Amino acid sequence: MAQARQTMHHVDPVWDRIAREAEDAVKNEPLMGGLLHACVLHHTSLEKALSYRFSAKLQSNEMSQIILRDIADEAYLDDPSIVESGRADLMAIYDRDPACHRLLQPLVFFKGFQAVQAYRIANWLWRTGRKDLSYFVQMRVSEIFGVDVHPAAKIGKGIMIDHA
Numbered sequence: 001m002a003q004a005r006q007t008m009h010h011v012d013p014v015w016d017r018i019a020r021e022a023e024d025a026v027k028n029e030p031l032m033g034g035l036l037h038a039c040v041l042h043h044t045s046l047e048k049a050l051s052y053r054f055s056a057k058l059q060s061n062e063m064s065q066i067i068l069r070d071i072a073d074e075a076y077l078d079d080p081s082i083v084e085s086g087r088a089d090l091m092a093i094y095d096r097d098p099a100c101h102r103l104l105q106p107l108v109f110f111k112g113f114q115a116v117q118a119y120r121i122a123n124w125l126w127r128t129g130r131k132d133l134s135y136f137v138q139m140r141v142s143e144i145f146g147v148d149v150h151p152a153a154k155i156g157k158g159i160m161i162d163h164a
Helices: 013-028 030-041 046-058 065-078 081-096 104-108 111-127 131-145
Strands: none
Touching: 013 030, 013 046, 013 081, 013 104, 030 046, 030 104, 046 065, 046 081, 046 104, 046 111, 046 131, 065 081, 065 111, 081 104, 081 111, 104 111, 111 131
């Protein structure tokens, strides 16, 4: 007997909105196409876009983008609440920051948002016993974004750091 194959389509209105905003931004400013394709349009989910942004910003001569992306992907797979907290952070920034007019902006441009998302991965590393790697992430976040949060710190969700 043939059995119908059921597929579940994951609905993510936050990600769908960010992707639409990126498409509109490319139409309005084609010179931003490379950046917006790399940061948003080449990805299928918020998790993948966050992973890319984390690895692209924090890569160094000592730690490649590929390794950092693998770490982020592992963190998001192991603890989905990290991405849910990122969604809450996006909405908090959109709601509270008068300079934020689109959900796309924090993901691509706001170093406070990017620093908090990197902290979340450092905290996951800390909690899973990978303390040296968590310190590496903390160090790079401090160097790149000027934000220094200990990886063991416990912070909530819906966080906005303005002007990092």
